[in-house]
């Protein structure tokens with residue numbers, strides 16, 4: 001049997017025939033990047049390839065990089081291997097990487113969610129024989145409610161604070177989660193204020209044409225009193241900081257898939273937890289895997305052992321692939 | 337169940353005691369008598385008889401959720417709670433129920449009386465009719481351990497708010513062996529209770545930790561020194577021929593310590609003592625670990641009573657002959673305490689906590705160094721002229737604890753936490769050197785900041801050498817300073833030692849693993865302090 005098209009090395013997922021890596025975690029010559037989160041798009045590679053939509057944020061985060069952009073669905077030949085990028089529905093610009101050589105097709109999912117969020121490009125199943133999948137929430141206890149329902153909870157909480165002349169302060173990662181939440185908010189309730197880290201990403205995405213409501217960045221000389229009833233979006237690390245203290249008595253909230261677990265909710269000790277994730281839930285993972293028609297599944301970050309065991313039990317050939325994804329940003333409740 | 341679920345959500349969403357109390361009080365103002373009674377029962381550790389086993393629950397839930405049982409079992413430690421795991425797994429039921437808390441509790445009671453075969457369909461039907469939070473609570477009623485951040489004390493305070501009755505009076509009413517089946521809300525709460533006044537405790541006076549040496553407290557002759565015991569602070573009240581024991585949390589714990597039943601035979605009525613409840617081997621305290629099994633138990637098995645008998649080491653006299661002594665200076669209260677207890681026989685289970693004589697601060701510091709041998713945690717310093725104050729007033733009472741023992745150890749195994757710490761590596765095994773070999777000697781779970789736990793979690797994921805179920809062997813790179821309160825010989829452990837209250841005091845980024853301590857170092861400590 002011929003060597004497989006993709007292999008798993010200690011630098012990352014590697015295609016020997018095309019001599020490129022996908023989301024490598026050590027510096028390499030050529031890196032195909034699924035999305036801009038820092039556990040996937042790392043600094044130090046010679047050349048980057050990503051969607052046109054993902055590049056502006058990557059440039060903002062990584063500084064000067066040599067990068068090439070692709071449209072979704074556009075193909076590129078790298079050393080005889082056909083590479084294309086397909087929407088992953090995770091954050092704006094995020095992609096799954098499809099790699100093909102002589103009928104052998106692999107898809108590396110990166111991070112993904114299967115339900116549309118109205119902001120980023122909708123997930124698109126891609127048929128393949130080998131599917132490398134994340135499984136951050138690969139346990140049957142993780143099930144997400146429809147976005148509209150959570151948006152209702154979120155806005156009700158905000159409206160409650162606004163009605164009392166208070167503030168609602170929401171912790172969210174500056175890339176992806178923050179914008180998704182913005183998109184879910186009802187701007188009719190009050191002003192929306194942002195932390196500088198969030199606003200920087202907003203600016204970039206607005207410039208690309210993503211539809212975000214109007215926001216105002218919190219500045220040191222801002223007259224906070226004239227903005228009572230506001231909702232403030234800030235990175236989780238800013239929530240307990242000096243920065244947050246100007247919004248006296250603010251009710252705090254946090255949005256993450258982990259908020260589904262009571263223990264984690266309590267550990268965060270924010271006033272409210274909202275179950276919002278940019279990763280697929282249990283049913284989403286199984287549905288995505290099924291729609292690829294792949295027989296060989298490679299779970300990467302998340303509850304890999306348990307998930308692989310289950311997949312094997314229901315008839316797939318699943319093998320856990322250790323990676324260095326996770327441990328950062330959106331899919332890591334611990335980093336917050 | 338909707339009202340009770342809403343109450344639970346309110347309580348669960350906040351860390352503020354005042355908000356919890358207000359939410360509970362609002363429930364008590366609004367709910368019907370039967371629901372109130374069950375609410376009181378649940379938050380005071382009473383629950384309906386178990387209708388189904390947890391094994392049955394797991395099987396039925398897995399079947400209903402259409403997942404293999406092993407998958408439920410794997411999810412459980414990550415969620416950290418079986419009732420919650422099941423509630424999260426079950427598919428939406430599609431029906432709703434407007435039935436009350438007591439309806440569902442009674443359904444469970446009824447279930448325990450029907451045939452086994454009849455129970456499953458009724459549990460499944462209940463799951464179908466309850467929403468996610470209600471299901472969780474319903475499952476909690478079955479599995480027990482109804483701990484949701486509401487202590488009996490908090491519940492009592494809320495009840496006091498709602499009824500206008502005195503909190504101490506209510507605490508007394510809630511004592512004893514009642515169940516909702518044997519009483520009514522009216523009989524339990526609304527009816528008069530004649531002995532309420534007799535049981536009322538004084539607020540405790542609490543000491544502050546002394547951060548440095550006591551030199552700045554000025555003249556040593558103005559101070560009284562005692563051992564600082566490692567037990568439970570308690571107030572023993574003898575009035576009207578009965579005795580009442582209160583803990584520092586102002587919880588009435590008379591029933592848990594039957595040892596004090598006979599104090600009424602030896603001490604006059606109108607006596608109130610402040611002291612420390614410790615387990616006692618006839619000559620010295622037996623250590624906190626032997627007291628622990630006694631604390632949570634409302635009824636004490638005979639065997640435990642024999643293995644871990646308690647006494648009160650009394651150090652203050654708050655009332656004598658019915659007279660409140662708290663305004664009198666400590667030296668006077670102490671003299672009267674000594675007189676009161678001088679002839680008391682051992683079966684009274686009350687002894688005076690000795691006063692430690694000293695000339696100067698240096699000699700007292702030397703005494704403090706011997707605290708471990710005396711089975712104490714350090715010293716207490718109390719101003720001789722001080723009245724018995726209320727709460728944490730600074731200045732007159734100081735606790736001067738021993739510094740913990742420490743050892744630098746290498747992390748070799750890591751395991752994920754559960755519940756509040758799901759997803760984080762928080763449980764670690766540490767080792768010291770024996771020649772070229774690393775010998776595990778203790779586990780530790782606490783002491784790091786959330787940021788540090790996050791950092792070590794990321795590191796563990798990348799540096800796992802081997803997996804044994806949930807346990808990961810990690811490369812021996814990181815050194816932590818482990819602090820602990822005591823050390824004992826333990827043949828059950830490979831290292832031959834066991835530590836008391838070990839925790840991670842510091843992450844020694846500055847130390848390479850080669851410089852961690854050795855087993856010999858620990859053995860030397862054992863010889864010195866064991």
Ligand SMILES: [Zn+2]
Pocket residue numbers: 035037040090111330331
């Ligand atoms: Zn991501």
Ligand SMILES: [Zn+2]
Pocket residue numbers: 037039040110111301325326331
């Ligand atoms: Zn990721």
